[in-house]
Amino acid sequence: MGVPISERLGKGNNEEFYRRMLENFASNLRVAAPGIIQEFNPVTQTVSVQVAIREKIIDPDMLQHWVEIPLLLDVPIIIPRAGGFALTLPVKPGDECLVIFADSCIDAWFSSGGVQNQIERRRHDLSDGFALLGVWSQPRTLQDYSMSSVQIRTDDGATRISMSPGEIDIVASVVKINGVPWRN
Template sequence: MMTSPISERLDEDEEFYRRMLAAFAADLRVATPGIIQEFDPATQTVTVQTAIREKIIDEQLVTHWFEIPLLLDVPIVIPRAGGFALTLPIVPGDECLVVFADRCIDAWFSSGGVQNQIESRRHELSDGFAIIGVWSQPRVLAGYASDAAQLRSDDGSVAITLGAGSIDIDAPIVRINGTPITP
């Protein structure tokens, strides 16, 4: 009785596991760039079109590209902590990064706090968070301040710059509201 050499048998196993992992990875969602289609300031959620098409090879080995359906009611991620938040005027066309949660977020999202999973899904399109502020190369900021912190408009015409030993405010109109303190 003749058997195949162990190296050939290992190659077969390796190919089996490679295909199994490839099939698993094909359905795994982790993160993808997206383009904001709509922003709801009341719920602070966005509708997102993913910016990368899916590649599917059919039974005849023909490649097809298709767009993932719109992601609806995606919670936004902005800097927020300690009772303060940095809000941004999110508009259609803004780019973002959608990160998909390990578990179903429905109960937590609607009720807050620690919740049980409603469904046992993982890395699903319906469990994404939109991280605002990611952008592609055609949208890089001109005049990026590499030596100071800035809160600025994309075109740089309005900016608050915190540099070494100075704070500069550049804007056509500057309003400061508050109650004057008298010594």
């Protein structure tokens, strides 16, 4: 019997080499991960985030361990903002988020704005994350989710502003309206 062509060409070894190379590349590539906010800085509008998924590593003795990703520091938050308006949120420790990792180093852009050169040539790095607020796990789903109106509400729904076609409904223990009196 002859030797299979894949063995003669060393194809089996190349396949294993490339499989391990791609596995190593993928294990270091960051795209997005759920996180839990540990601290919020309202001045810089950044958070410290603990990634909520542990990673399995294999040590030199081929033993598997689950490890937490180190705390992500100074992560810019993402909130709805455009045209001179912003929807601010009272970010609290324990809030969940989705951390999205940028394609390249964000340091120069984040500190100076505008179009900037990269300070370092890195891709999808843990230090280049953005915290997208408003993502949550199943234990934190909202009760009485409205299917008929847009709402700005507290998690428990006890205080809310609801808007549906032709109607605005405000539910609160106190409603304050400030402004200049209207004159005709």
